[in-house]
Amino acid sequence: MIKIENVYFKYKNNNTQVLDGLNFNINDGEIIAIVGKNGSGKSTIGKLIAGITKLKKGHIIIDDIDISKNYNLIRDKVGIVFQNPENQIIFNNIYDELSFCLKGLDKNEINNRINEALNQVNMNNFKDSDLYSLSLGQKQRIMIAEVLAKKPKYIILDEPTTMIDTQGKEEIYEIIRELKNKGYTIICITNLSDEMLLADRTLILNDGRIVHEIEKRDLINSSEILKKYQIKEPTLLKIVTQLKESGIHLNLKELSINELVDAMKGIINEKYN
Ligand SMILES: Nc1ncnc2c1ncn2[C@@H]1O[C@H](COP(=O)(O)OP(=O)(O)O)[C@@H](O)[C@H]1O
Numbered sequence: 001m002i003k004i005e006n007v008y009f010k011y012k013n014n015n016t017q018v019l020d021g022l023n024f025n026i027n028d029g030e031i032i033a034i035v036g037k038n039g040s041g042k043s044t045i046g047k048l049i050a051g052i053t054k055l056k057k058g059h060i061i062i063d064d065i066d067i068s069k070n071y072n073l074i075r076d077k078v079g080i081v082f083q084n085p086e087n088q089i090i091f092n093n094i095y096d097e098l099s100f101c102l103k104g105l106d107k108n109e110i111n112n113r114i115n116e117a118l119n120q121v122n123m124n125n126f127k128d129s130d131l132y133s134l135s136l137g138q139k140q141r142i143m144i145a146e147v148l149a150k151k152p153k154y155i156i157l158d159e160p161t162t163m164i165d166t167q168g169k170e171e172i173y174e175i176i177r178e179l180k181n182k183g184y185t186i187i188c189i190t191n192l193s194d195e196m197l198l199a200d201r202t203l204i205l206n207d208g209r210i211v212h213e214i215e216k217r218d219l220i221n222s223s224e225i226l227k228k229y230q231i232k233e234p235t236l237l238k239i240v241t242q243l244k245e246s247g248i249h250l251n252l253k254e255l256s257i258n259e260l261v262d263a264m265k266g267i268i269n270e271k272y273n
């Protein structure tokens with residue numbers, strides 16, 4: 001479990017109070033979405049939890065350890081993937097890239113971890129490809145594999161699909177769902193409202209604080225809150241809301257496109273059969 005307690009944060013060269021008394025918990029096995037306007041401090045939260053930016057005031061406690069007391073341990077437990085894979089790639093060779101952070105392990109262990117990580121992101125067929133020949137989406141999957149090879153418990157994805165085309169986005173969403181099934185805890189920082197539907201819980205960040213925590217099942221009734229914080233409503237919820245306004249009530253639990261299609265088919269069959 002990750003506990004964020006009374007975290008305040010300002011950058012040295014910038015007088016803005018970026019985080020202003022941040023408090024929230026992340027339970028094991030959960031997918032959390034963090035949304036909020038540009039510049040609201042989402043990436044700062046990610047970097048603080050990953051131990052890349054040092055905490056100055058407040059506490060971040062990961063599995064009962066205060067990270068300010070043991071940054072090394074936290075780096076093993078938490079992996080982070082950023083928006084632009086091209087800023088993170090060091091090597092052209094996929095094996096070199098993935099093994100870079102595994103120095104110190106024996107060769108067999110390194111190979112096993114790399115194979116397993118590439119399988120988890122469906123990139124095993126590209127093992128011998130040059131990284132620079134891959135699409136952005138494929139590069140991002142390699143960046144996710146790089147994190148997985150380090151065997152973290154918590155994975156932070158900071159706008160992982162913002163730069164990636166629609167097909168590439170879907171492939172990454174599928175990976176995120178599978179990682180949740182495998183028991184990973186995932187923090188998905190996003191400015192794409194549809195990605196809230198991947199999460200068990202959405203946190204809205206505004207003026208340096210979490211102003212709302214919305215469980216997935218309550219998203220459907222949260223249009224006003226989302227509007228208030230200038231967060232676009234996920235497309236699927238918009239469709240459900242508009243259908244409701246025309247008298248068609250759908251009771252969706254998963255909030256997936258498949259579920260929506262099944263519900264619509266049910267209604268059409270009832271009407272015409
Ligand atoms: N390295 C930095 N130095 C100074 N100010 C920064 C730095 N990184 C971010 N900021 C500022 O901190 C605020 C929050 O940034 P960020 O966490 O990147 O927000 P978000 O990810 O929500 O867009 C912004 O006002 C941004 O300009």
Ligand SMILES: [Mg+2]
Nearest residue numbers: 042043044158
């Ligand atoms: Mg950001």
